[in-house]
Amino acid sequence: MESKFKKSYRFAFRTSLLITLFVTLLVGVFLYSLMTPPWWVIPSFFISTYFFSFFVVQFRVQRFIYRRVKKIYDDLTLLESASISKGAITTDMRTLTQEIDKFARDKKIEIETLKVREKYRKEFLGNVSHELKTPLFTVQGYIETLLDGADKDKKLRRKYLERASKGIERLGYIIKDLDMITKLEVGDLxxxxxxxxxxxxxxxxxxxxxxxxxxxxxxxxxxxxxxxxxxxxxxxxxxxxxxxxxxxxxxxxxxxxxxxxxxxxxxxxxxxxxxxxxxxxxxxxxxxxxxxxxxxxxxxxxxxxxxxxxxxxxxxxxxxxxxxxxxxxxxxxxxxxxxxxxxxxxxxxxxxxxxxxxxxxxxxx
The missing domain is CATH 3.30.565.10 (Histidine kinase-like ATPase, C-terminal domain)
Incomplete structure (x- = not known):
């Protein structure tokens, strides 16, 4: 998200005009009911009121909005406070709404991606566990059988040792292939x-x-x-x-x-x-x-x-x-x-x- 927004004067212009028209009309009626003022009084009052209103709305109200918008940014950790303070926050809330909507969409995509990756991670760990434990338990079973006394039978001993050797060979293939993939991924191969x-x-x-x-x-x-x-x-x-x-x-x-x-x-x-x-x-x-x-x-x-x-x-x-x-x-x-x-x-x-x-x-x- 950008740290600076497009500055808008539309809100201040329209609001100041409405305030000026209302106050000028009210003052004009009040003055004419008491006396007839010089012709330049009403235009001067209109202009001064308009600029004063514009200043108050554009800068004071903008500052008021800025503080609350800054709090939203701080809460969402979208931008650093230092970068916010350097730029003016627009009174046009459409920009803020668009940026917040974009933030929400990005976070939703990020969360969905993390969920998918977590699912894949669990499946991967389960698959690794399965691939390693199958030959490992096979080898362990044959060795334990031999240790329990089956080693006295020469034919059975050779048969179990050959099967245990195949299990070790399978483990070797898995470790070798995993090592190769890792090297390919990090660029060491x-x-x-x-x-x-x-x-x-x-x-x-x-x-x-x-x-x-x-x-x-x-x-x-x-x-x-x-x-x-x-x-x-x-x-x-x-x-x-x-x-x-x-x-x-x-x-x-x-x-x-x-x-x-x-x-x-x-x-x-x-x-x-x-x-x-x-x-x-x-x-x-x-x-x-x-x-x-x-x-x-x-x-x-x-x-x-x-x-x-x-x-x-x-x-x-x-x-x-x-x-x-x-x-x-x-x-x-x-x-x-x-x-x-x-x-x-x-x-x-x-x-x-x-x-x-x-x-x-x-x-x-």
Missing amino acids: SLKTEVFDIVELVKNVFEMLEMKASKKKITLTFDMDYDQPVYVRADRERIQQVLVNLVVNSLKYGRVKGTTEVSIENLIKNKVIIRVTDNGEGISAEHLPRLFERFYRVDKSGSRKEGGSGLGLSIVKHIIEAHDEKIYVESEFDVGSEFSFTLEKARAPKKKSENPVVEKTESAS
Whole structure:
């Protein structure tokens, strides 16, 4: 809110005129009833009365209003008292009303925002607690069983130790991913920007996840044959992590004998868009706005059919935003989902070196 208002004389002008007309008329009738005064008396009285009234209304009444308006400002803590005292408060109360209405609207929005954030905070803490305690209690249970005497059975001992190891591994994934997100948010994670072929990178990801896809008989494919390389400028390792997370996500919720398809399209002159599409379970529209939140689960039962830290999509979003790019999601329940993100196009690197050329290192701020 501004500390100075537009000064208005309308109220003082109109009020002074009414007072002057009334007093002049009253005095004029009184004088003419007693005697006939000189012609200049009534105009002089009118002018002097008007200026006196204007001064009283504009400055004295304004001062009266100022004190009360200042108290309102002090109570609402909108402005510092020092800044108020330097400026005149207008007698036009419309401005004050507008400013108070604006203050009320802003506070209402602020309160609603705080309520939403508090709700998200509680959900986040609950999700973190759930994600950590599940593997922790699993490990604790197996270890306690071994301590109670099950360690004498070699087969059972090895079986329980292997399961405890998987629980520790799950905890490690969660902590590692949380650490990465934190670094991305505060800008401590550097991006090693280089020029590379995105088509080749997608093929590498397909080969990496071929065994995982074969378990559900899901086909990993391009939308078309890419005979020519498509060069982009980004952090190769981080973009590979993005692709892996998106493809793994499509495999988790994909249909048996389904398809995960990757397409690469020219978006604008210096941008390409990479789409990862599947024909899996799909996501209801109500969940899409919060899909990239940490630990947010579409399945409210809290159970997970697949492993993972629950931070994959959140990491994807932070990596893409660290590149100053955009990520999008479109999905229809029981039909499938499409995740897409943009990257900066680049010219083919020189053929002097087979390895991609590292151009610069940027901070992921």
